Amino acid sequence: MGIQIAPSILTADFARLADEAAAVSNADWLHVDVMDNHFVPNLTLGLPIVESLAKAAEQPLDCHLMIEDPDRWAPGYVEAGASSVTFHVEACRAPIRTAREIRAKGARAAMALKPATPIEPYEDMLSELDMILLMTVEPGFGGQKFLDVVVPKIRRTRDLISKHGLDLWIEIDGGISAETIERCAEAGADVFVAGSAVYSADNPNAMVEHLRSLATEAIS
Ligand code: DX5
Numbered sequence: 001m002g003i004q005i006a007p008s009i010l011t012a013d014f015a016r017l018a019d020e021a022a023a024v025s026n027a028d029w030l031h032v033d034v035m036d037n038h039f040v041p042n043l044t045l046g047l048p049i050v051e052s053l054a055k056a057a058e059q060p061l062d063c064h065l066m067i068e069d070p071d072r073w074a075p076g077y078v079e080a081g082a083s084s085v086t087f088h089v090e091a092c093r094a095p096i097r098t099a100r101e102i103r104a105k106g107a108r109a110a111m112a113l114k115p116a117t118p119i120e121p122y123e124d125m126l127s128e129l130d131m132i133l134l135m136t137v138e139p140g141f142g143g144q145k146f147l148d149v150v151v152p153k154i155r156r157t158r159d160l161i162s163k164h165g166l167d168l169w170i171e172i173d174g175g176i177s178a179e180t181i182e183r184c185a186e187a188g189a190d191v192f193v194a195g196s197a198v199y200s201a202d203n204p205n206a207m208v209e210h211l212r213s214l215a216t217e218a219i220s
């Protein structure tokens with residue numbers, strides 16, 4: 001698939017979500033951060049808004065569930081129209097079953113790891129997934145500083161995927177900007193979430209293209 005850019009609507013204007021989606025028409029995905037004020041200390045949106053946004057936006061929705069009990073809720077996000085659903089391994093009781101349910105309903109299944117969660121214990125279940133999301137900030141808020149400490153984990157994750165001959169995407173999320181995207185692409189990430197970098201730009205679509213070209217250059 002190559003490099004893909006997924007703007008996060010967390011820093012967009014929530015009263016104008018359809019317009020904010022249209023402002024990043026060049027994006028491959030629209031990244032939707034679902035927070036429940038339990039798994040993370042912040043509250044955003046849930047199923048009804050995802051359902052409306054899936055109808056209003058041109059881009060497929062990449063739903064990042066920062067919630068407790070994703071085992072119960074994740075399949076509903078596929079039914080609401082998400083094309084990719086990501087659950088956090090730290091919150092999930094049965095990640096293999098949950099990933100299979102997401103796939104069975106027709107979406108891509110992804111598992112997210114907080115910055116301090118290692119990838120190695122999950123080596124044997126990588127084949128159950130379509131994507132690994134590596135958080136490059138502690139989840140909960142946009143606009144935080146990129147954690148360089150995660151870059152070696154991106155590299156180790158890419159090595160594990162290659163070792164097993166799998167076709168998994170690595171998405172990174174948190175503090176991604178023109179300053180940080182290249183080192184992540186070099187380390188093996190291929191799907192880039194960017195919230196504040198895109199939505200604080202004068203021209204969000206131009207920033208999407210700028211980030212895409214920086215990442216593409218970095219791996220060429
Ligand atoms: C943070 C969210 C991110 C957030 C990224 O918990 O998962 O998707 O919107 O925002 P920036 O790009 O501003 O770090």
Ligand code: ZN
Nearest residue numbers: 033064173193
């Ligand atoms: Zn996110």
